[in-house]
Amino acid sequence: MIDTKFAPYGILLLRVLTGVALLAHSLYLKVFVLTMPVTVGFFQSLGLPGPMAWLILFIEVIAGIALIAGVKPRLAAVAAAAVLLGATWAHSGNGWEFSSTGGGWEYPFFWSLALISIALLGDGAHALVPSFRDRTNN
Numbered sequence: 001m002i003d004t005k006f007a008p009y010g011i012l013l014l015r016v017l018t019g020v021a022l023l024a025h026s027l028y029l030k031v032f033v034l035t036m037p038v039t040v041g042f043f044q045s046l047g048l049p050g051p052m053a054w055l056i057l058f059i060e061v062i063a064g065i066a067l068i069a070g071v072k073p074r075l076a077a078v079a080a081a082a083v084l085l086g087a088t089w090a091h092s093g094n095g096w097e098f099s100s101t102g103g104g105w106e107y108p109f110f111w112s113l114a115l116i117s118i119a120l121l122g123d124g125a126h127a128l129v130p131s132f133r134d135r136t137n138n
Contacts, residue, residue, distance in 0.1 A: 007121070008122075008124050008125035009124070009125050010124075011118065011121050011122060011123070011124025011125070012070075012124040012125040012126055014114060014117065014118055014121075014124070015067045015068070015070065015073050015077075015118055015123075015124050016067070016068050017114075018064075018067055018077070018080070018111065018114055018115055018118065019063075019064045019065065019066070019067030019068035020064070020068065021064075021111060022060045022061075022063055022064030022067065022080055023060075023061065023064040023065070023068075025060065026056075026057050026060035026061050026064065027061060030053075030057055030060075031057070036053065036054070036057070039053045039057070040053045040054075043056075046090055056083055056086075059079055059080065059083050060080065060083060062076070062079075063076040063077070063079050063080035063083075064080070067080070067118070069128055070123060070124070070126055070127035070128045070129070071127075071128050071129040072129055072130075072131045073118060073123045073124065073127055073131060074118065074119045074122065074123060074131035074132070075119075075131050077115040077116070077118035077119040078115075078116075078119045080115050081112050081115035081116050081119065084108045084109075084111045084112040084115060085108075085112045087108035087112075088105045088108040088109045088112055090108075091103045091104055091105045091107075091108060092105045
Protein backbone atom coordinates (compact mmCIF):
# COMPACT_ATOMS: atom_id res chain seq x y z
CA MET A 1 0.00 0.00 0.00
CA ILE A 2 1.26 3.48 -0.84
CA ASP A 3 1.01 6.11 1.87
CA THR A 4 -0.54 8.91 -0.18
CA LYS A 5 0.04 11.45 2.60
CA PHE A 6 3.82 11.01 2.82
CA ALA A 7 4.79 9.45 -0.54
CA PRO A 8 5.09 12.85 -2.28
CA TYR A 9 7.65 13.89 0.36
CA GLY A 10 9.60 10.67 -0.16
CA ILE A 11 9.74 11.49 -3.87
CA LEU A 12 10.80 15.06 -3.03
CA LEU A 13 13.66 13.70 -0.92
CA LEU A 14 14.71 11.29 -3.68
CA ARG A 15 14.46 14.10 -6.24
CA VAL A 16 16.66 16.50 -4.25
CA LEU A 17 19.17 13.78 -3.40
CA THR A 18 19.62 12.74 -7.02
CA GLY A 19 19.73 16.35 -8.18
CA VAL A 20 22.50 17.19 -5.71
CA ALA A 21 24.40 14.02 -6.70
CA LEU A 22 24.15 14.97 -10.38
CA LEU A 23 25.48 18.46 -9.71
CA ALA A 24 28.28 17.13 -7.52
CA HIS A 25 29.30 14.61 -10.16
CA SER A 26 29.04 16.98 -13.10
CA LEU A 27 30.17 20.37 -11.86
CA TYR A 28 32.44 19.40 -9.01
CA LEU A 29 34.05 16.23 -10.36
CA LYS A 30 34.07 16.78 -14.12
CA VAL A 31 34.72 20.52 -14.16
CA PHE A 32 36.76 21.28 -11.04
CA VAL A 33 38.50 18.03 -10.07
CA LEU A 34 39.17 16.18 -13.31
CA THR A 35 38.69 19.24 -15.57
CA MET A 36 36.83 19.10 -18.84
CA PRO A 37 39.92 18.40 -21.00
CA VAL A 38 40.48 15.20 -18.99
CA THR A 39 36.77 14.34 -19.21
CA VAL A 40 36.82 14.88 -22.98
CA GLY A 41 39.89 12.62 -23.19
CA PHE A 42 38.09 9.93 -21.18
CA PHE A 43 35.17 10.01 -23.61
CA GLN A 44 37.57 9.72 -26.52
CA SER A 45 39.32 6.78 -24.85
CA LEU A 46 35.94 4.99 -24.90
CA GLY A 47 35.62 5.63 -28.63
CA LEU A 48 33.05 8.37 -28.12
CA PRO A 49 33.31 11.81 -29.69
CA GLY A 50 35.01 14.29 -27.36
CA PRO A 51 32.30 16.97 -27.65
CA MET A 52 29.83 14.45 -26.24
CA ALA A 53 31.39 15.12 -22.82
CA TRP A 54 30.07 18.69 -23.00
CA LEU A 55 26.59 17.46 -23.96
CA ILE A 56 26.57 15.01 -21.05
CA LEU A 57 27.75 17.76 -18.68
CA PHE A 58 24.93 20.02 -19.90
CA ILE A 59 22.29 17.29 -19.43
CA GLU A 60 23.57 16.45 -15.93
CA VAL A 61 23.61 20.08 -14.79
CA ILE A 62 20.18 20.94 -16.24
CA ALA A 63 18.62 17.70 -14.96
CA GLY A 64 20.18 18.20 -11.51
CA ILE A 65 18.81 21.73 -11.22
CA ALA A 66 15.41 20.64 -12.56
CA LEU A 67 15.18 17.78 -10.06
CA ILE A 68 16.06 20.01 -7.11
CA ALA A 69 13.69 22.78 -8.20
CA GLY A 70 10.93 20.43 -9.30
CA VAL A 71 10.82 21.68 -12.88
CA LYS A 72 9.50 18.83 -15.04
CA PRO A 73 11.21 16.37 -12.66
CA ARG A 74 9.98 13.18 -14.32
CA LEU A 75 11.37 14.28 -17.67
CA ALA A 76 14.62 15.41 -16.03
CA ALA A 77 14.88 12.01 -14.35
CA VAL A 78 14.45 10.19 -17.67
CA ALA A 79 17.14 12.34 -19.33
CA ALA A 80 19.55 11.82 -16.43
CA ALA A 81 18.79 8.07 -16.30
CA ALA A 82 19.80 7.77 -19.95
CA VAL A 83 23.12 9.47 -19.14
CA LEU A 84 23.69 7.25 -16.09
CA LEU A 85 22.90 4.10 -18.06
CA GLY A 86 25.60 5.25 -20.49
CA ALA A 87 27.95 5.72 -17.53
CA THR A 88 27.08 2.20 -16.40
CA TRP A 89 28.18 0.97 -19.82
CA ALA A 90 31.37 3.08 -19.67
CA HIS A 91 32.36 1.56 -16.32
CA SER A 92 31.09 -1.98 -16.98
CA GLY A 93 34.54 -3.38 -17.74
CA ASN A 94 35.92 -2.22 -14.39
CA GLY A 95 34.03 -4.63 -12.16
CA TRP A 96 31.22 -4.12 -9.68
CA GLU A 97 32.66 -1.78 -7.03
CA PHE A 98 32.91 1.89 -7.91
CA SER A 99 36.08 1.99 -5.80
CA SER A 100 37.70 -0.35 -8.36
CA THR A 101 40.39 1.09 -10.60
CA GLY A 102 38.58 3.16 -13.21
CA GLY A 103 35.34 2.98 -11.21
CA GLY A 104 32.98 0.00 -11.38
CA TRP A 105 29.43 0.01 -12.61
CA GLU A 106 27.47 -0.30 -9.34
CA TYR A 107 27.31 3.45 -8.56
CA PRO A 108 25.99 4.66 -11.93
CA PHE A 109 23.63 1.68 -12.11
CA PHE A 110 22.21 2.50 -8.67
CA TRP A 111 21.62 6.12 -9.67
CA SER A 112 20.05 5.00 -12.97
CA LEU A 113 17.49 2.96 -11.05
CA ALA A 114 16.86 5.79 -8.56
CA LEU A 115 16.18 8.16 -11.46
CA ILE A 116 13.92 5.66 -13.19
CA SER A 117 12.05 5.32 -9.88
CA ILE A 118 11.43 9.08 -9.82
CA ALA A 119 10.14 8.95 -13.39
CA LEU A 120 7.74 6.14 -12.46
CA LEU A 121 6.62 7.58 -9.10
CA GLY A 122 5.87 11.13 -10.17
CA ASP A 123 6.94 14.69 -9.49
CA GLY A 124 6.63 14.58 -5.71
CA ALA A 125 5.81 17.41 -3.34
CA HIS A 126 6.60 21.04 -4.13
CA ALA A 127 7.21 20.58 -7.86
CA LEU A 128 7.34 24.06 -9.37
CA VAL A 129 6.49 22.91 -12.89
CA PRO A 130 4.85 19.47 -13.01
CA SER A 131 5.97 17.11 -15.77
CA PHE A 132 2.51 16.55 -17.22
CA ARG A 133 -0.70 18.52 -17.24
CA ASP A 134 -3.34 17.15 -14.87
CA ARG A 135 -5.94 15.78 -17.27
CA THR A 136 -8.60 15.49 -14.55
CA ASN A 137 -8.99 19.27 -14.16
CA ASN A 138 -9.85 20.36 -17.71
